[in-house]
Amino acid sequence: MTRMDRIPFNLPSMVGRELEYIVEAVHGGHLAGDGVFTRRCQQWLEEQCGAHKVLLAHSCTAALEMAALLCDAGPGDEVILPSFTFVSTANAFVLRGATPVFVDIRPDTLNLDERLIEEAITPRTRAIVPVHYAGVSCDMDAITAIAARHGLRVIEDAAQALGSTYRGRGLGTIGDLGCWSFHETKNFISGEGGALVIRDPGLVERAEILREKGTDRSKFFRGQVDKYTWVDVGSSYLPSELVAAYLFAQLEHAQEILAKRRALFARYYAGLVSLQDEGLLRLPVVPPDCEPNGHLFYVLLKNEETRDALLAHLSANGVNAVFHYVPLHESPVGRAVGRVSGALTHTESTSRRLLRLPCYYSLTEGEQDEVMDLLRRFFMMRQRP
Numbered sequence: 001m002t003r004m005d006r007i008p009f010n011l012p013s014m015v016g017r018e019l020e021y022i023v024e025a026v027h028g029g030h031l032a033g034d035g036v037f038t039r040r041c042q043q044w045l046e047e048q049c050g051a052h053k054v055l056l057a058h059s060c061t062a063a064l065e066m067a068a069l070l071c072d073a074g075p076g077d078e079v080i081l082p083s084f085t086f087v088s089t090a091n092a093f094v095l096r097g098a099t100p101v102f103v104d105i106r107p108d109t110l111n112l113d114e115r116l117i118e119e120a121i122t123p124r125t126r127a128i129v130p131v132h133y134a135g136v137s138c139d140m141d142a143i144t145a146i147a148a149r150h151g152l153r154v155i156e157d158a159a160q161a162l163g164s165t166y167r168g169r170g171l172g173t174i175g176d177l178g179c180w181s182f183h184e185t186k187n188f189i190s191g192e193g194g195a196l197v198i199r200d201p202g203l204v205e206r207a208e209i210l211r212e213k214g215t216d217r218s219k220f221f222r223g224q225v226d227k228y229t230w231v232d233v234g235s236s237y238l239p240s241e242l243v244a245a246y247l248f249a250q251l252e253h254a255q256e257i258l259a260k261r262r263a264l265f266a267r268y269y270a271g272l273v274s275l276q277d278e279g280l281l282r283l284p285v286v287p288p289d290c291e292p293n294g295h296l297f298y299v300l301l302k303n304e305e306t307r308d309a310l311l312a313h314l315s316a317n318g319v320n321a322v323f324h325y326v327p328l329h330e331s332p333v334g335r336a337v338g339r340v341s342g343a344l345t346h347t348e349s350t351s352r353r354l355l356r357l358p359c360y361y362s363l364t365e366g367e368q369d370e371v372m373d374l375l376r377r378f379f380m381m382r383q384r385p
């Protein structure tokens with residue numbers, strides 16, 4: 001590695017039998033989707049996460065698109081979501097012609113502020129899409145109660161939240177639909193990859209059809225129909241067995257991966273809390289109902305200038321930190337197709353002050369100490385006149 005990327009922001013790791021399972025898939029003679037590894041992954045996820053039904057997808061973006069199709073979002077419909085999120089959360093609905101309605105985040109968890117949701121609801125609202133930022137849960141009791149009162153669907157963007165819980169329930173399994181990501185930057189990976197979680201049994205059959213190009217092919221393979229045919233709209237959302245084989249090897253080591261991520265989070269927290277005590281930065285906040293998965297570690301700086309200076313300082317010392325998100329309501333497409341509900345003060349302020357530190361399975365304690373030393377040195381240099 002060059003000096004410039006001594007400590008990268010992310011590094012995908014193999015943790016077990018990934019290559020062995022890929023070879024097994026190749027020799028098994030079934031490389032398309034829905035083979036033995038896909039079934040193993042789905043069953044594992046259903047059992048371990050308490051999900052009614054899980055369908056593997058080729059990305060969380062694909063799972064979100066299926067969710068948007070399943071709740072029949074269309075032109076004129078509105079969907080409530082944070083502006084502080086990844087583009088896919090909104091794109092899934094924009095592709096259907098629906099309007100994203102952006103609501104501000106809570107300053108503590110950086111999640112959709114449940115107290116601001118009701119004032120964003122109109123007769124055209126169809127769904128609420130909470131995003132569990134950093135694997136820390138939104139206030140799901142409040143959100144599901146609001147949805148029930150107004151007859152709305154809840155679709156969890158749990159891309160970052162597999163392995164996290166809220167009051168003992170797995171994130172992604174609480175809403176009508178949930179979406180997980182196995183992108184190489186997430187906790188459990190397959191390069192690209194994702195899954196749709198379906199809590200409402202009434203949505204399972206249609207979900208299988210949408211995922212199989214709008215055909216009843218899944219029923220055909222189960223022997224429930226004699227031939228398969230085109231019965232609905234749809235696309236190809238299923239991953240290849242090569243991808244599922246890699247993923248299954250990761251899931252077999254899920255507890256180790258979770259433990260490692262949580263340990264990294266705890267170490268960053270313990271190592272940086274003195275800087276927080278001095279008022280130099282703010283660390284992540286985890287409400288008592290949530291048990292997160294240590295997905296990512298961020299710090300919030302005083303202002304944008306400090307954040308950018310710290311980013312440059314880390315980069316000059318070979319540490320690749322990153323920031324996100326450009327608020328969707330400030331982006332060209334968000335402006336053109338979205339609507340804002342109320343002031344997005346915390347969204348705007350957070351996106352300018354947030355910095356994510358390197359956090360991945362193979363990050364060593366020594367590397368983590370180096371990152372933390374660089375942070376301490378940065379503030380020492382700044383405090384000195």
Ligand SMILES: *Cc1c(COP(=O)(O)O)cnc(C)c1O
Nearest residue numbers: 059060061086088159181183194
């Ligand atoms: C990563 C991510 C996605 C997209 O996941 P892909 O699997 O890359 O499609 C969507 N939403 C959030 C909040 C994410 O962090």
